[in-house]
């Protein structure tokens with residue numbers, strides 16, 4: 001008995017109906033999406049995409065970190081990405097705490113996290129604009145790369161554009 005039995009069993013079923021063996025690692029729709037790890041977000045479903053269509057980059061808060069930039073460079077130059085959507089969401093846990101709050105919460109559980117930056121989001125639209133600018137001004141990404149920002153509403157399923165090229 002393993003804590004992962006359920007997902008291994010589910011995978012056995014998935015293999016039975018597997019239909020994606022012909023795909024390559026290139027993003028067929030030329031899209032990369034940067035979004036949050038929030039478990040309510042189904043990035044492929046909400047954008048009308050399927051496996052093979054897009055690169056999905058997820059982290060806490062949909063932040064454009066150094067690692068997201070690194071991944072976007074690879075996605076653009078090696079993996080067919082021609083446009084980037086940064087998609088944070090409503091009711092995001094990262095917008096409800098500060099880094100100091102997180103440090104205090106973990107410290108209360110005996111862990112000192114002060115050497116980590118959590119990139120919490122005190123102002124969601126300011127953070128989104130900052131992150132879009134980070135992509136647009138990256139010296140490693142094409143000047144004309146279309147970069148959009150939109151906020152996903154976890155209660156309606158709707159996408160509210162914030163910046164669209």
Ligand code: ZN
Nearest residue numbers: 036038092093
């Ligand atoms: Zn979130």
